[in-house]
Amino acid sequence: PGKAIRRFVGTVTAVDGDRFQAGLRDPVTDEYRLADMELDQLLPHQAAALSAGTQFLWTLRQTDQWDARTRHSRIRILERAPLNIDQLRAAGAAITKERPARG
Structure with missing residues (x-):
């Protein structure tokens, strides 16, 4: 709900008890x-x-209703790709072999 007023791409640098530290970059x-x-x-x-x-997206949203302004913070964890570079190369080679020659 609300309009996104700020977005950041974050990378966790440390986790300590009930808090974590992160570097945040505004993509704009x-x-x-x-x-x-x-x-x-x-x-x-x-x-x-x-x-x-761990990488994440942090979005700050704002809702204006009547005489109140509310800000919401939403963090979405970015899942890492399930494939490593060797798996990607093998998949690419398999696709190349399956593709019929054009000409």
Whole structure:
């Protein structure tokens, strides 16, 4: 709900107790900043799996209703690709072999 007013791509640098630290980059302005964030912004299973190097999208949304302005913070963990480079090369080679020659 609400309008996105800011977005950041984040990379976790450390997890400490009920908090985590991250580097944040604004994809529009390329602005970079460090942040100290609370783990309770994540679902319990996400917080338990969080480690240095985890990447996420952080969106700040704003809703204006009547005489009140509300801001919401949403963090979405970016899942890593399930394939490594060797798997990608093997898949590419297999596709090349299956493709009929044109001409």
